[in-house]
Amino acid sequence: MTALQALSSMASYSAIIDARSPSEYELDRLPNALNWPSLNDEERVRVGTIYKQVNAFEARKIGGALVARNVAAHIEAHCQDKDKNWKPLIYCWRGGKRSGSLALILGQIGFDVHLIEGGYKAFRAEMLLDLARLAPLFDYRVVCAPTGSGKTRLLHALARVGAQVLDLEALANHRSSVLGLVPGEVQPSQKNYDMRIWETLKNLDPMRPVFVESESKKVGNVSIPECLIAAMRSGQCLRLDLPLQARVALLLEDYDYFVKDAEFFCKRLGVLVPLRGRAVVEGWQDQARSGRMAEVVEDLLHNHYDPSYLGSMVRNFKQYGEAKAYAPTSHSHEAFAMLAQDLLEDR
Secondary structure (H helix, E strand, C coil), X not given: CCHHHHHHHHHHCCEEEECCCHHHHHHCCXXXXXXXXXXXXXXXXXXXXXXXXXXXXXXXXXXXXXHHHHHHHHHHHHCCCCCCCCCEEEECCCCCHHHHHHHHHHHHHCCCCEECCCXXXXXXXXXXXXXXXXXXXXXXXXEECCCCCCHHHHHHHHHHCCCEEECHHHHHCCCCCCCCCCCCCCCCCHHHHHHHHHHHHHCCCCCCCEEEECCCCEECCEECCHHHHHHHCCCEEEEECCCHHHHHHHHHHHXXXXXXXXXXXXXXXXXXXXXXXXXXXXXHHHHHHCCCHHHHHHHHHHHHHHHHHHHHHHHHCCCHHHCEEECCCCCCHHHHHHHHHHHHHHC
16 A cells, blocks of 8 residues: 555554554554554664675564564453454555565554555655645634633633634644643654644534634744744634733633742743843842742733744744734633633634
8 A cells, every 4th residue: 555545544443553662663564543553663773783784685674573572472462352353454664674574574464454555754754745735725714812822721711612623732742832841741853743733634524614823933842843834824813812910810820830849940940041131040049939920920921021022023924914803801701711712703
């Protein structure tokens, strides 16, 4: 099966199986793929070393024994409850020996096995082409507002009332700003971020609007694909208006882990030293340690985030000047739920 065929028929398979090593799988994989490694990370290094330092034949002998044991273990652990109608789609890096060995034995058992020609590498190439095709198809409604105005809170409320939402920060496991790292969260690789975005877009309806935040190109350590950024920046804008004190209160709620752990907050503030200067940042850190968190947040909004906001919106979002303004009655979740319902009816 070609990668293009796999791209359009993934939902028809009982399971998608990634036969690569755990570290390759962790870096990126097809949506909902299960990892049944033919070689684990240590075994892969061992076989590769023998291939380079001895010869291919010796490497294949060692590798064959390792793969046979691993495939046997996967069959014992995962296949005993499968009937003959089970239809897996299998791939490895380039559709070679690792996926082929697993597919051969599963096929001999009697399962309806399919392999992706060219493996993950070919699939990713087709996925990126499809992502570039999908991105311009949608009517993006771009939620614009300065930091703390509740853009993410509104997206969540819109999703709850049935609107189509593309939450780029949730897909990135990051809240976008320099303070956006969430404790305990690990960002996906760039390749996996691309895959997550593609998976989301392919499940959206181009006949209905898609609500998205007015993101910059980078969300933490990953970048939004250029084809999507360009499409978003041509979209219809809507503006959230929330007073400064309400924004401070909202941020203290949504970033409550900073309130609970002042030292973590102070560490994150440290990344602003090149932008704001050591004296200013140390002043914020002293305030945070003394419990004056609201004062720090207000100062950050007024002196760091807000000054560059308007210029950025005007430069990057073509329809920002015509954005319709929406003002929640408060920063509460209930107020944003009401606003979400109004937006759904106003489209």
